[in-house]
Amino acid sequence: MRLFVALDLPADLRETLALMRGSMPGVQWVPAENHHITLRFIGEVTDRHRMEEIDLALSRLAWKPFELSLAQADIREGLNADSLLIGVERTPQLDALQSQVESALRRAGCFPAKRRFQPAVTLGHFSPSQRADAIQWVQRHNLFRSKPMSVEHVTLFESLRSLGEHVYVPRAEYAWQPDMPLIPEEE
Numbered sequence: 001m002r003l004f005v006a007l008d009l010p011a012d013l014r015e016t017l018a019l020m021r022g023s024m025p026g027v028q029w030v031p032a033e034n035h036h037i038t039l040r041f042i043g044e045v046t047d048r049h050r051m052e053e054i055d056l057a058l059s060r061l062a063w064k065p066f067e068l069s070l071a072q073a074d075i076r077e078g079l080n081a082d083s084l085l086i087g088v089e090r091t092p093q094l095d096a097l098q099s100q101v102e103s104a105l106r107r108a109g110c111f112p113a114k115r116r117f118q119p120a121v122t123l124g125h126f127s128p129s130q131r132a133d134a135i136q137w138v139q140r141h142n143l144f145r146s147k148p149m150s151v152e153h154v155t156l157f158e159s160l161r162s163l164g165e166h167v168y169v170p171r172a173e174y175a176w177q178p179d180m181p182l183i184p185e186e187e
Contacts (some may be wrong), residue, residue: 039098148183157169
């Protein structure tokens with residue numbers, strides 16, 4: 001199983017983001033149902049015991065619900081293709097939740113994250129030859145700002161390939177638990 005932990009987006013926000021697709025030809029647009037904010041990519045997990053450890057660790061997350069907003073278009077350079085993104089406004093609550101997820105996964109035996117946390121929603125992928133069009137796309141959408149969304153759960157997703165496309169299947173949801181004591185951050 002190829003796994004990652006993310007914040008799923010509400011349907012109305014996915015629809016809003018989907019309206020930005022098609023405004024640049026030749027882009028491989030991400031289906032709206034796949035829009036999310038990755039908190040931590042885990043990777044391939046084949047060991048059932050490791051999967052149980054991950055599930056247990058994530059079930060112990062503790063935070064208070066908070067709101068976050070998406071804002072500004074951007075480009076992220078990749079190895080094979082570049083990506084069109086909508087950024088996420090960083091908040092101390094988001095950073096604390098992501099840090100908790102990272103700590104929990106390390107306790108579950110996962111390797112440390114390979115990349116620094118840069119929250120965003122990937123909308124599409126394009127080739128380097130489309131860079132000028134991508135810059136214009138960013139300029140057209142750079143003032144985008146979503147209404148705040150409430151963060152009350154995180155989701156463990158499995159990434160599957162189906163007919164050449166990725167399909168993200170929710171495998172478990174870890175909801176905010178008001179009775180759970182907040183866990184101090186680990187260094």
